Amino acid sequence: MVIEIVFVYLAALSTTFTMAETGSSNGIIDLLEDLLRILKEEKLFDARCNQSVINFRHPQDLKNIIPLTLNDDGASSEEIDIIIRQIIKYSVKTFSPNFHNQLYAGADEYGIVGSCLTDVFNSSQYTYEVGPVFTLIEHEVLEKCLKLVGYPSIPEADGILCPGGSISNMYAMVMARYKKLPEIKRMGCSGFPPLACFSSEESHYSIMKGVHWLGIGTEHVYKIKSDQLGKMLPNDLKRAINEAKANGELPFFVNATCGTTVLGAFDPLPEIAKICEEESLWMHVDACLGGTLLLSEKYRERLRGIELSNSVAWNPHKMLGVPLQCSIFLVKGKKALHKTNCAGATYLFQQDKFYDVSWDTGDKSIQCGRKVDAMKFWLMWKARGTSGLRKSVDVAMSAAEYFLDRIKMLDGYRLVLPSYECSNICFWYIPPSMRNQEETDDWWQKLYKVTTTIKERMVLDGTLMISYMPLIHKNLGNFFRMVVTCQPPPTHRKGA
Amino acid sequence: MVIEIVFVYLAALSTTFTMAETGSSNGIIDLLEDLLRILKEEKLFDARCNQSVINFRHPQDLKNIIPLTLNDDGASSEEIDIIIRQIIKYSVKTFSPNFHNQLYAGADEYGIVGSCLTDVFNSSQYTYEVGPVFTLIEHEVLEKCLKLVGYPSIPEADGILCPGGSISNMYAMVMARYKKLPEIKRMGCSGFPPLACFSSEESHYSIMKGVHWLGIGTEHVYKIKSDQLGKMLPNDLKRAINEAKANGELPFFVNATCGTTVLGAFDPLPEIAKICEEESLWMHVDACLGGTLLLSEKYRERLRGIELSNSVAWNPHKMLGVPLQCSIFLVKGKKALHKTNCAGATYLFQQDKFYDVSWDTGDKSIQCGRKVDAMKFWLMWKARGTSGLRKSVDVAMSAAEYFLDRIKMLDGYRLVLPSYECSNICFWYIPPSMRNQEETDDWWQKLYKVTTTIKERMVLDGTLMISYMPLIHKNLGNFFRMVVTCQPPPTHRKGA
Numbered sequence: 001m002v003i004e005i006v007f008v009y010l011a012a013l014s015t016t017f018t019m020a021e022t023g024s025s026n027g028i029i030d031l032l033e034d035l036l037r038i039l040k041e042e043k044l045f046d047a048r049c050n051q052s053v054i055n056f057r058h059p060q061d062l063k064n065i066i067p068l069t070l071n072d073d074g075a076s077s078e079e080i081d082i083i084i085r086q087i088i089k090y091s092v093k094t095f096s097p098n099f100h101n102q103l104y105a106g107a108d109e110y111g112i113v114g115s116c117l118t119d120v121f122n123s124s125q126y127t128y129e130v131g132p133v134f135t136l137i138e139h140e141v142l143e144k145c146l147k148l149v150g151y152p153s154i155p156e157a158d159g160i161l162c163p164g165g166s167i168s169n170m171y172a173m174v175m176a177r178y179k180k181l182p183e184i185k186r187m188g189c190s191g192f193p194p195l196a197c198f199s200s201e202e203s204h205y206s207i208m209k210g211v212h213w214l215g216i217g218t219e220h221v222y223k224i225k226s227d228q229l230g231k232m233l234p235n236d237l238k239r240a241i242n243e244a245k246a247n248g249e250l251p252f253f254v255n256a257t258c259g260t261t262v263l264g265a266f267d268p269l270p271e272i273a274k275i276c277e278e279e280s281l282w283m284h285v286d287a288c289l290g291g292t293l294l295l296s297e298k299y300r301e302r303l304r305g306i307e308l309s310n311s312v313a314w315n316p317h318k319m320l321g322v323p324l325q326c327s328i329f330l331v332k333g334k335k336a337l338h339k340t341n342c343a344g345a346t347y348l349f350q351q352d353k354f355y356d357v358s359w360d361t362g363d364k365s366i367q368c369g370r371k372v373d374a375m376k377f378w379l380m381w382k383a384r385g386t387s388g389l390r391k392s393v394d395v396a397m398s399a400a401e402y403f404l405d406r407i408k409m410l411d412g413y414r415l416v417l418p419s420y421e422c423s424n425i426c427f428w429y430i431p432p433s434m435r436n437q438e439e440t441d442d443w444w445q446k447l448y449k450v451t452t453t454i455k456e457r458m459v460l461d462g463t464l465m466i467s468y469m470p471l472i473h474k475n476l477g478n479f480f481r482m483v484v485t486c487q488p489p490p491t492h493r494k495g496a
Numbered sequence: 497m498v499i500e501i502v503f504v505y506l507a508a509l510s511t512t513f514t515m516a517e518t519g520s521s522n523g524i525i526d527l528l529e530d531l532l533r534i535l536k537e538e539k540l541f542d543a544r545c546n547q548s549v550i551n552f553r554h555p556q557d558l559k560n561i562i563p564l565t566l567n568d569d570g571a572s573s574e575e576i577d578i579i580i581r582q583i584i585k586y587s588v589k590t591f592s593p594n595f596h597n598q599l600y601a602g603a604d605e606y607g608i609v610g611s612c613l614t615d616v617f618n619s620s621q622y623t624y625e626v627g628p629v630f631t632l633i634e635h636e637v638l639e640k641c642l643k644l645v646g647y648p649s650i651p652e653a654d655g656i657l658c659p660g661g662s663i664s665n666m667y668a669m670v671m672a673r674y675k676k677l678p679e680i681k682r683m684g685c686s687g688f689p690p691l692a693c694f695s696s697e698e699s700h701y702s703i704m705k706g707v708h709w710l711g712i713g714t715e716h717v718y719k720i721k722s723d724q725l726g727k728m729l730p731n732d733l734k735r736a737i738n739e740a741k742a743n744g745e746l747p748f749f750v751n752a753t754c755g756t757t758v759l760g761a762f763d764p765l766p767e768i769a770k771i772c773e774e775e776s777l778w779m780h781v782d783a784c785l786g787g788t789l790l791l792s793e794k795y796r797e798r799l800r801g802i803e804l805s806n807s808v809a810w811n812p813h814k815m816l817g818v819p820l821q822c823s824i825f826l827v828k829g830k831k832a833l834h835k836t837n838c839a840g841a842t843y844l845f846q847q848d849k850f851y852d853v854s855w856d857t858g859d860k861s862i863q864c865g866r867k868v869d870a871m872k873f874w875l876m877w878k879a880r881g882t883s884g885l886r887k888s889v890d891v892a893m894s895a896a897e898y899f900l901d902r903i904k905m906l907d908g909y910r911l912v913l914p915s916y917e918c919s920n921i922c923f924w925y926i927p928p929s930m931r932n933q934e935e936t937d938d939w940w941q942k943l944y945k946v947t948t949t950i951k952e953r954m955v956l957d958g959t960l961m962i963s964y965m966p967l968i969h970k971n972l973g974n975f976f977r978m979v980v981t982c983q984p985p986p987t988h989r990k991g992a
């Protein structure tokens with residue numbers, strides 16, 4: 001009977017276009033080989049240091065250079081060849097040693113291979129049936145990450161790969177709310193007292209975006225003061241919790257950060273955990289940036305107490321160099337993800353399948369189709385080993401420390417903080433004409449403008465990409481933020 | 497001065513590991529070439545018809561076959577080679593002509609190349625500065641999609657690429673809520689009357705998951721009845737809106753579907769639009785599946801009225817074959833996405849940059865880092881042309897119609913619906929021993945079990961992957977759902 005069904009479909013296909021033309025096609029491989037040839041000819045990865053990190057063109061100019069318009073007719077392969085070379089020329093070389101603009105940079109080589117393999121199979125990550133290998137791979141990655149954080153194994157804890165840290169942080173808020181008031185899933189927030197969140201003034205803006213979406217409201221986020229280094233002040237957290245209660249709000253969620261976006265600060269987790277326990281609050285750790293230090297024996301102390309939290313977000317696509325997107329959400333509690341998020345769609349998660357359906361991950365997720373993000377991280381981890389990952393973290397951190405030491409000694413550089421715990425280092429450059437002068441308000445305003453001018457010149461020259469930003473709540477104008485990310489070690493090809 | 501900064505960092509690097517070892521490495525290209533060689537040797541794309549669509553192993557057995565454990569030591573390149581071959585062997589071949597299990601199948605060749613290029617550059621899609629080409633490419637894709645739907649151009653309308661249709665649908669609900677009650681962004685839902693949503697009983701479960709996350713609550717979704725073919729009944733929508741008002745709820749959002757998940761039904765958009773206008777409700781169209789028919793002159797009539805809606809979700813990663821994930825959210829209203837979602841993070845979206853910052857897309861998004869999903873779709877569209885995409889849609893639809901015609905005539909097949917509007921076709925197979933019998937309740941129960949048994953056998957044999965499901969609200973037990981997706985046309989290499 002099976003054969004009949006196959007036959008009907010094949011017959012359908014054969015009437016519409018000839019299988020002979022496509023069935024034996026190695027088109028995908030041919031096209032990928034073409035791409036590799038172009039990448040080689042354009043010397044994209046050769047002499048990384050000598051290459052401009054960007055060939056900047058303003059939007060209208062770039063539109064005039066690359067034929068971006070999509071037309072009714074397809075482009076010829078020569079046209080595609082030329083366009084790919086143009087895309088290469090005008091795209092930012094994140095893998096350049098002169099790219100320090102974001103919290104990520106170039107991707108790991110094995111990560112890219114894993115991603116390519118994922119694309120070839122074009123699987124979604126909701127049932128074991130359609131992605132058996134990828135399901136087991138995600139499971140292994142999650143188990144290893146749970147262990148790294150100090151959480152119990154599946155199913156006493158669980159995790160899921162998410163499209164970015166903002167959504168991981170939203171998972172945490174939803175889980176916390178479901179634990180406090182499970183009826184909200186059914187009834188919504190209307191009719192319940194306002195829920196209050198607590199997060200430091202240095203924390204990521206995704207908390208503000210998240211509370212908007214989740215119907216909690218931005219005015220119910222208490223921004224907790226931080227100390228000189230950007231660490232949350234536990235006493236201010238206590239004060240804010242009491243203030244929220246006095247305002248008739250129901251405190252439910254504290255977001256602690258390991259590796260803040262600008263200063264790279266680590267909040268004091270044990271103290272925060274103690275407060276959360278006393279007040280029965282969910283403790284989430286946004287370790288999207290700093291979580292990578294868990295891999296290092298030397299630096300993991302900076303996340304001491306992370307195991308006391310209820311949930312953790314970690315983005316290996318940031319400092320560690322897994323290709324975008326790779327964001328991991330981990331949570332304590334038996335089957336907690338499933339209980340919170342399940343909708344029980346019978347068309348997809350049939351319970352009468354012939355295999356153990358507890359391997360189907362789809363009902364743990366807010367997504368339906370879910371891109372396989374675990375494969376690239378898994379292949380990179382498999383090839384490098386935990387020891388290789390550890391080494392690349394230690395190398396990045398010692399490069400950051402060396403940068404810090406050097407810049408302290410150089411004339412004309414001024415650090416924003418006296419010390420840094422992560423691999424971002426914030427500083428000003430004071431041009432010779434401004435040195436040894438009285439540092440009045442005007443002087444500072446001028447320095448902030450100098451910062452944007454230097455930035456513009458570096459981008460237009462293509463020499464260096466490094467971001468600048470102000471820190472308004474600390475009353476600081478524009479400064480540079482250097483970011484050191486893990487560079488993949490040379491690929492040891494033991495067999496070669 | 498620029499040079500000094502570069503120098504400091506390079507010096508830092510040189511002390512920690514030798515640039516000579518890594519700087520001139522073509523590691524990425526070597527590894528990708530290895531992957532292509534393996535894909536060729538494993539004959540992955542050769543003779544697609546003769547290959548098993550799956551080599552099924554139960555989870556525990558598969559764990560024993562592939563060395564999935566991540567260890568402290570890295571694997572050798574021989575080990576990686578073997579593991580990749582195992583992953584290939586045991587992964588589902590979605591590009592097989594015998595894969596019809598989901599609403600997506602194998603990915604387009606140019607789409608895969610575009611994805612690979614995206615990975616090599618590892619860019620995020622939040623500022624023009626870090627992704628200039630990708631920003632313009634997303635813009636072009638969005639403009640073309642807006643035109644396809646019949647919406648105005650940017651900035652009178654806008655759009656964003658999202659990690660999947662569920663999140664696109666959440667965008668729609670958030671935009672609708674912000675339009676109705678903008679204060680909720682600041683104040684949360686607490687203190688406001690419950691908001692009511694309307695969506696057909698055939699619609700996707702992401703609406704239920706979305707209202708949970710957004711604090712609206714699942715009991716405030718009115719599931720509108722559908723007709724025999726699965727189309728929303730406008731009169732029942734009117735009834736439900738009145739019921740919600742009588743219950744003290746505030747109606748704000750109607751979700752219409754073009755191409756329902758199971759039956760492929762298209763809701764009557766003009767009638768729904770009229771009701772939405774009368775009642776001042778946001779009309780969203782979940783065209784994640786059916787939106788692909790907009791490309792066809794012949795079939796786009798099925799989405800007549802889509803231009804009357806406020807927002808649309810379309811997943812070109814489904815029927816059209818763009819690699820996962822590629823989901824497009826489109827919305828009317830000048831700068832509506834930005835107004836609704838902005839948080840104004842000063843560290844990322846500096847307003848004093850030297851270029852036109854209106855090209856920075858990050859503050860339109862609920863995500864911070866956002867994977868570049870436009871490149872793969874753009875390259876595919878560029879290479880195929882709109883005419884090529886149109887042809888592949890027409891071919892898929894005529895293959896589905898041919899399948900439908902054949903199955904009507906074959907003994908032992910029973911259609912669930914008399915006709916279908918999309919390329920999913922639902923049916924039962926009645927084995928010879930059950931034919932020409934009285935169709936009692938027991939007979940039907942047996943048929944439903946036969947369906948799961950056939951499915952199990954096909955998966956274990958690796959002959960065909962096609963999903964089965966019940967449709968509980970229509971009182972139907974397990975049936976098969978055949979899905980025909982667009983097969984990429986043979987790659988015409990005009991230059992070759």
